[in-house]
Amino acid sequence: MGSVLGQAIGLFLPEDGVARQLFVQYETLGFSPTTIDLIVFDITLGFYVHVNLMSVIGIFVVAQLLRWVR
Numbered sequence: 001m002g003s004v005l006g007q008a009i010g011l012f013l014p015e016d017g018v019a020r021q022l023f024v025q026y027e028t029l030g031f032s033p034t035t036i037d038l039i040v041f042d043i044t045l046g047f048y049v050h051v052n053l054m055s056v057i058g059i060f061v062v063a064q065l066l067r068w069v070r
Helices: 002-011 018-024 053-069
Strands: 027-037 042-051
Touching: 002 018, 002 053, 018 053, 042 053
Parallel strands: none
Antiparallel strands: 027 042
């Protein structure tokens, strides 16, 4: 959700601005798809997470809301 919000905010900011890069730029964490051949069937595993500033802020806000609700 934070990534979508960050991209939406980036649409309204100037193209070459630092603020746009702050909201739109993300870091990719994870590992590329790997295939395991077991003769009878194949398994492909892979996982990527794109993290940007709004994702981190969103996680913090949700954590604070959960503390407040409990």
